[in-house]
Amino acid sequence: MQHDTREWPAELEALCRARGRAYLYDCPMSGTKRFPMRLLAMLLMGLGCSSPKPVEGVWRPGPGEDANHIPGPIQNFGPFDSYADALKAACPLILSKPNATVGYLQDLNPELAARTATEYCAWLYYTPEHKYELSMLTDLSRPDDVLANRKTCVLPTFVDDTRYAQGELKYIFALHNHPFGSKFSPMDLHFIENKASIHDWEVETRNGKVKLAIIAFFSKSKNPESPTCDGFYQYVPSTREFMTWTQTGGHWDRTDYGIIRWIDDKTYKIEGR
Numbered sequence: 001m002q003h004d005t006r007e008w009p010a011e012l013e014a015l016c017r018a019r020g021r022a023y024l025y026d027c028p029m030s031g032t033k034r035f036p037m038r039l040l041a042m043l044l045m046g047l048g049c050s051s052p053k054p055v056e057g058v059w060r061p062g063p064g065e066d067a068n069h070i071p072g073p074i075q076n077f078g079p080f081d082s083y084a085d086a087l088k089a090a091c092p093l094i095l096s097k098p099n100a101t102v103g104y105l106q107d108l109n110p111e112l113a114a115r116t117a118t119e120y121c122a123w124l125y126y127t128p129e130h131k132y133e134l135s136m137l138t139d140l141s142r143p144d145d146v147l148a149n150r151k152t153c154v155l156p157t158f159v160d161d162t163r164y165a166q167g168e169l170k171y172i173f174a175l176h177n178h179p180f181g182s183k184f185s186p187m188d189l190h191f192i193e194n195k196a197s198i199h200d201w202e203v204e205t206r207n208g209k210v211k212l213a214i215i216a217f218f219s220k221s222k223n224p225e226s227p228t229c230d231g232f233y234q235y236v237p238s239t240r241e242f243m244t245w246t247q248t249g250g251h252w253d254r255t256d257y258g259i260i261r262w263i264d265d266k267t268y269k270i271e272g273r
């Protein structure tokens, strides 16, 4: 199918910027007259806006809601006394969401895999009661990523947990899934480096100091009905360390890849230690 998309991304971006970050629901609608309907429908499908059923635990900002604050905690999860236990529980929770892992589809139908793959993201945060909690999940993508068929998840900067004042919450890990099991994109690394300018790089907890990091869960499962949590990638902006944790039979192994060095804004390399 051929579409004239020359004016789309810029126009969409402008609309979205004008409406703040809560654009994923209402932004394209106001410009309907100016957008080709078929493309608009595809875009909305890609954004999940046409999804008839909300997914349990997944939040998207409604009209008037601040898209840069995600509610927490998610229901029926935690709280946890250790971040390790919280991570072990968050991994299967996130990977079990619809289309969170599509590696099994890649050989069979790569086009379908690319179209349906969905990233979910959430904050793992630390409360004044010394508990680790998970925010709700979101599956918001940037419109230009949808148009480019890139899979991303835009995690709001803050968590709103009505039990506590904003300054009382400590941000530990930005969690998400990689539907294809790929390593970090430059955008992932930029994301957490930017958050490190807003949140503390290191949080003092009852279990010692914990460094702010981005984490991407992956599954190698060929069965979409029961995706296994096979591990996660982790990047720590304060030390620029990049590592992988893999799980086999309940046992977790850490592999250190090295230190991230930026070559330019869009390219990084990993230097051995």
Ligand SMILES: [Zn+2]
Pocket: 176, 177, 178, 184, 185, 188, 216
């Ligand atoms: Zn990612």
